[in-house]
Amino acid sequence: MTTSMDWTRLISRDRPGSRLLIILLIAIIAVLLVAPFALTGAKAISICVKIMIFAVLVASFDLLLGYTGIVSFAHTVFFGIGAYGVGIAIIRLGASWTSLAVGASAAIVVSVLLALVIGLFSLRVRAIFFSMITLALSAAAQTLATQLSNLTGGEDGIIFRLPPALMPSFRLLDTKIFGLTIDGKVVCYYFIFAMSVTFVLALLRIVNSPFGRVLLAIRDNEFRAEAIGYPVFVFRTLSNVVAAVFACLAGVMLSLWLRYTGPDASLSFEIMLDILMIVIIGGVGTIYGSIVGAVAFLVAQGYLQDLLKGASAALGSLPGIGKVLSPDRWMLWLGLLFILAVYYFPTGIVGVLRRPARRLDSSSKPSAKERLSIVYRWMGRAR
Amino acid sequence: MNRSDLMPLALLPILMGCAYLAIGNPAAWFTLTIAGVAMGMIIFTVASGMTIVFGLMDVLNFGQGIFITVGAYLSATVFASLSGYVVSPYLSENLLVILVAVVAAVAGAGMSGFLFERLLVKPVYGDHLMQILVTTGGLIVGEEIIKIIWGVQQVNVALPPFLSGAFVIADVAIERYRAFAFLAGALVFFGQYLVFTRTKTGLLIRAGVHDREMVEALGYGVRRLFVATFVSGCALAGLGGVMWGLYQQTLVPQIGSQMNVLVFIVIIIGGLGSTGGALLGAILVGICANYASFIEPKVALFSNIALMTMILLWRPNGLYPASAR
Numbered sequence: 001m002t003t004s005m006d007w008t009r010l011i012s013r014d015r016p017g018s019r020l021l022i023i024l025l026i027a028i029i030a031v032l033l034v035a036p037f038a039l040t041g042a043k044a045i046s047i048c049v050k051i052m053i054f055a056v057l058v059a060s061f062d063l064l065l066g067y068t069g070i071v072s073f074a075h076t077v078f079f080g081i082g083a084y085g086v087g088i089a090i091i092r093l094g095a096s097w098t099s100l101a102v103g104a105s106a107a108i109v110v111s112v113l114l115a116l117v118i119g120l121f122s123l124r125v126r127a128i129f130f131s132m133i134t135l136a137l138s139a140a141a142q143t144l145a146t147q148l149s150n151l152t153g154g155e156d157g158i159i160f161r162l163p164p165a166l167m168p169s170f171r172l173l174d175t176k177i178f179g180l181t182i183d184g185k186v187v188c189y190y191f192i193f194a195m196s197v198t199f200v201l202a203l204l205r206i207v208n209s210p211f212g213r214v215l216l217a218i219r220d221n222e223f224r225a226e227a228i229g230y231p232v233f234v235f236r237t238l239s240n241v242v243a244a245v246f247a248c249l250a251g252v253m254l255s256l257w258l259r260y261t262g263p264d265a266s267l268s269f270e271i272m273l274d275i276l277m278i279v280i281i282g283g284v285g286t287i288y289g290s291i292v293g294a295v296a297f298l299v300a301q302g303y304l305q306d307l308l309k310g311a312s313a314a315l316g317s318l319p320g321i322g323k324v325l326s327p328d329r330w331m332l333w334l335g336l337l338f339i340l341a342v343y344y345f346p347t348g349i350v351g352v353l354r355r356p357a358r359r360l361d362s363s364s365k366p367s368a369k370e371r372l373s374i375v376y377r378w379m380g381r382a383r
Numbered sequence: 384m385n386r387s388d389l390m391p392l393a394l395l396p397i398l399m400g401c402a403y404l405a406i407g408n409p410a411a412w413f414t415l416t417i418a419g420v421a422m423g424m425i426i427f428t429v430a431s432g433m434t435i436v437f438g439l440m441d442v443l444n445f446g447q448g449i450f451i452t453v454g455a456y457l458s459a460t461v462f463a464s465l466s467g468y469v470v471s472p473y474l475s476e477n478l479l480v481i482l483v484a485v486v487a488a489v490a491g492a493g494m495s496g497f498l499f500e501r502l503l504v505k506p507v508y509g510d511h512l513m514q515i516l517v518t519t520g521g522l523i524v525g526e527e528i529i530k531i532i533w534g535v536q537q538v539n540v541a542l543p544p545f546l547s548g549a550f551v552i553a554d555v556a557i558e559r560y561r562a563f564a565f566l567a568g569a570l571v572f573f574g575q576y577l578v579f580t581r582t583k584t585g586l587l588i589r590a591g592v593h594d595r596e597m598v599e600a601l602g603y604g605v606r607r608l609f610v611a612t613f614v615s616g617c618a619l620a621g622l623g624g625v626m627w628g629l630y631q632q633t634l635v636p637q638i639g640s641q642m643n644v645l646v647f648i649v650i651i652i653g654g655l656g657s658t659g660g661a662l663l664g665a666i667l668v669g670i671c672a673n674y675a676s677f678i679e680p681k682v683a684l685f686s687n688i689a690l691m692t693m694i695l696l697w698r699p700n701g702l703y704p705a706s707a708r
Contacts, residue, residue, distance in 0.1 A: 071515045122690055125699045128443055132513050133691070135445070139644045140684040147681045269640075275521060276516065298708040323531050332531070335523030342516045343506065 010201065012208040016288050017325065019352040025288065028295055032193060037178050038187050046257075047302045049189065051157070051251045051294045052196035058278045058290035059203045060246030066285025068128045068239040069205050069219035074134035076272045077141040078244040081105045081252020083261040087158045088151060095161040098302070104252045115244035119237030125221075145263045157262020166191065166256065192253050199249055204287050206242060206323065215239050219285075246266055273334060274301075280341045283348030292349045305330055391663060391702040394694075398667060402674040413555045415673045421561035421670025424568020426628060429623035430643065430649040430661045431575060432616025438592035438656020438705055440609040442504055443511065446518040448639030449525035450617040452623025454488035454493055455634050456533050459540050469543050475687070477543035486627055491620020493614050495525075511512065519608045522640060529636045538634040546629070557698050558647070564626050570664060571622070588612060592705055598641045644684075648691050654701030663702060 008015065016022050028051075031038070037049045057079060082104070089103025093118045113349035117145045121135040131266050139166055152158065162184075170184030180186065183310050206212055217225040226232045264270075274297070282293020305327050324327070341348075347355075433447050434529050461484040462469055503521045507513040541547075546563055549556045562630045579585035591598045591605050599605050611683060620639075627642055649668050653660030664699040668687050675686030694702065 069512060071512060097540055117692075125696075128511050128515075129695075132443075132447075132651055133688075136644045136648055136688055136691075137683075139641070140688055144681070174475055198532050205430050273519075276519070280516070328535075329531065331523055332527035333526060335520050339503065339520035339524065342513065342520065355462075370387055 009063070012201075012205045014204055014208045014287070016283065016350075018350075019351045021288065021292070021350060024292060024353075025285060028291060029197075032271075037180050041335060043268045043302065043358060044063050045189070047298055049192060050298050051258045051291075052192055053250050053257070054274070054278060054294040054298060055248055055291045056196055056199045056203075057250035058275055058282065058294055059200050059287050060250065062279050062285065062287055062290050063203060063207060063215075063239060063246075065177070065279055065352065067212060067215045067219060069222075070236060071131045071239075071241070072134045072240065073131060073272055074137045074141070075185050075243070075247050076267050076269075076276055077112045077134075077138050077278045078115070078247035078264075079251040079254070079271065080141060080145065080261075080266040081111050082248035083207055083255040083266040084152060084158075084246070084254075085110070086252050086255040087160050087261040090160045097163045098164060104249075107248050107252065108214070111244040111248040111281075111377040112241055115241040116237065121241045123233055123240070130236075130240075138267070140271045142263055142267045142269075145267055153262065155263060157260060160255075162188070162259055165275050185297070188256060190258060193324065194250070199246055200287065201245060201290065207287055211238070212237070266365055270331065273331070273338065276340070277338050279348075281348055282368045283350030283352075284346070286348070289322070289350040296349065304333075308333070311331055384476065388703070389646060391689055391698075393662075394702075395663070398439045398671060398674075398690075402670070402678075403579065403696070405678055406674070406688075410556075411677065414557065415677055416670055417557050418561055419553075419670030419673035420666055421564040421568070421669070422673065423666035424565050424572075424625045425623055426642070426645050426669060428568055428571050428626060428655055428667035430646045430653070430665055431571070431618035431658050433614075433646060434650045434653065434656055434661045435588065435656065436609075436613050436616045437590060437650070439595070439605070439612055440591075441509065441511075441601070442609075443514055443644075444499075444504065444518050444616075445515055446499065446522035446614075447617075447620055448501070448523050448641075448643030449499075449529075450496055450620035450639070451624035451642050452491040452526065452529055452634075452639030453636055453637060454492045454621030455628030456529060456624075457488045457491045457621070458625040458628055459538050459634055460483035460533075466541075469541060469603045469707055472544060474545055477545050480543065485622060488621040488625045492624065493618035495566075496614045496620075497610075497618025499525075499617070500610060502626065509620060526636050526640065527598070533636070535636060537563060540628055540632050542632065544630060560629060564630060564689045567626060571619070572658075575658060584608070584611075631669050645687065648687050651701055652694050653703035654698075656701040656705035657701070658705075660701060660703035660705070 014026060032048055032052060034046060039045055039048070057075070061072070061075050064070050064075075085107025086103040088098060089099045089106065091101035093102060118130070118134060122130040146155050149152075160181075161167065165172075165184055165186040166188040170187070172182040172184075172187055176182075207215070214225065214230050214235050217228075217230065217237055218333065222232055225235075251266055252264060256263060278293040278297045279290065281297055282289030285300070308325055308330060309327045311323075312327065315321045315325060324332070344354075402415070403409075403412050409628060429447070429451060433444065437443050442608050443463070462480065465480045468476040471477060479603075500520060503517050503580055504514065507517055511534075516636065546560045549558045551557075579589055587598060587603055587605075587608055591603075593606060595605050624639065627638065631638070645668055648663040649661055651664075653662070653664035667690060671686050672683055676683040
């Protein structure tokens with residue numbers, strides 16, 4: 001009895017809401033946990049790490065989109081601040097745990113201040129300003145990162161070393177465990193795993209706190225939330241700050257794994273689109289969606305690009321087809337998929353899994369707005 | 384717009400004066416100011432359509448940049464296929480090719496705008512969150528289609544002889560094309576001014592921006608009006624694309640989304656739904672960008688964000704908010 005209570009406390013009593021989803025989540029965590037032992041090949045492992053990083057990044061974005069009802073395009077900026085913060089600190093102060101901590105905390109401070117300023121200026125009047133201003137900011141941040149080349153390494157980015165315990169040459173144990181040498185890379189993997197689990201659980205706690213409930217109220221009816229005494233502007237700004245901190249931490253995780261950071265790795269608009277895509281595929285406003293979505297999307301991304309390459313090689317002789325199917329045009333398919341997902345799959349995987357047994361009347365097609373309100377209803381039911 | 388409210392206009396001389404003190408060289412300052420105003424007029428061409436679209440129907444198109452790109456690339460194609468006319472020494476042939484390019488760009492952008500509206504925007508009227516997501520998706524797809532048609536390499540556009548080079552008045556070099564862009568932008572502004580103040584359609588649009596429900600209650604179909612406005616907004620973006628492409632003289636597929644950032648800043652500064660505000664905002668952004676890239680090139684884009692921040696501190700709704708919403 002006590003164990004089951006502890007279990008629900010761990011996930012802040014926010015049950016996944018579907019048996020299949022529970023099985024799925026346990027399976028994902030189990031695979032990620034044993035991945036360094038079970039999976040061979042650098043690509044599979046790097047997809048696993050990407051999943052753990054994006055789970056945090058997207059969950060923090062979900063706090064904004066799904067729980068507060070605002071769209072930020074500056075999420076990659078905070079992601080980049082985290083990644084660059086660690087990189088720059090290590091380059092300047094040497095590869096030690098202290099400089100890692102200094103870099104990460106400096107990045108968090110910068111993120112908090114920037115998110116506060118953005119919120120103060122753009123959320124004061126109308127939430128739509130926020131989207132426009134964050135878009136401008138993310139463009140400016142990309143330019144800045146490439147311009148300040150003595151600090152950020154410009155287009156090339158920066159390569160750096162980590163504390164010795166996280167470097168591949170490090171040996172934790174002399175003997176192999178299940179045929180795997182426990183080197184610094186494996187230590188780093190489990191370090192990131194621990195961070196990812198902690199941060200996602202923390203976000204789950206935040207969205208289920210009284211603070212998270214106020215955010216939901218604002219999302220559903222801004223006017224009413226203000227009328228019953230919750231300052232909408234303050235709550236939205238705070239939510240932006242919290243999301244920024246977690247995005248920044250995801251950036252720290254990224255630089256820990258890659259030992260590299262650059263504009264394309266952390267700041268590009270492509271990553272922003274990945275975030276949007278994952279949050280929609282996984283299920284908006286569920287947090288769990290970020291985990292499931294990251295798995296579905298990143299696995300598909302890792303292997304679909306190969307598929308496109310094959311298809312374009314096979315059909316390349318036909319005029320025009322080769323160009324459209326070329327792996328360079330990956331964003332075309334991603335964009336189309338994104339639009340279709342927003343229209344026809346707005347509840348995402350988690351929403352579908354949580355769908356109540358009573359089927360919706362399939363003959364009457366709900367409008368886009370109705371579909372979105374259906375999403376909100378489902379989310380309410382799950383609670 | 385409150386007609387007696389002239390305070391925001393003072394920003395222009397203030398900004399120019401501060402820049403003059405920072406630059407300290409009258410000739411350079413004057414050249415930069417002219418360049419800035421020309422750039423502002425180009426941005427205004429795009430921003431005016433977008434701000435009206437937002438004011439009228441509360442639709443914010445994050446994909447507007449794609450029509451800028453379409454316009455720029457179509458005009459580049461026209462220039463390339465009629466290159467004989469472009470380099471011709473006769474002014475009439477130069478003007479003809481520019482006219483053909485403008486018509487092609489406006490028609491192409493307008494048509495793609497119509498498709499965009501029907502396919503993407505129509506299903507999500509009244510829902511900002513969905514609009515932002517869907518139109519962003521549209522921007523990505525559009526950009527990729529541009530890459531498929533025109534390739535990823537940058538395309539160079541040559542200016543006709545009568546627009547290239549500069550003329551010098553009392554030590555101040557003024558590039559011909561900038562003067563031309565200024566005139567074209569002024570023409571667009573006066574054309575819009577006439578449409579808004581002298582035609583019934585213009586009256587309905589202004590009334591719709593101010594209070595859509597009332598106009599609908601009086602029996603006018605705002606939705607149909609909106610589609611027409613949306614398409615003309617896209618056509619204007621196409622025209623802006625032609626002007627911007629000739630200004631830059633090199634085209635990349637991201638040209639539209641890059642400019643879109645400036646357009647957003649202009650719309651926020653000007654106040655949503657206000658053409659006059661957009662004009663003032665565009666000129667402010669144009670000169671600010673030019674001064675900043677002269678004084679400290681690395682922070683050029685941030686200078687505009689700083690400008691916007693300061694203006695929002697003063698007037699949180701922008702300089703001249705026209706919409707009652």
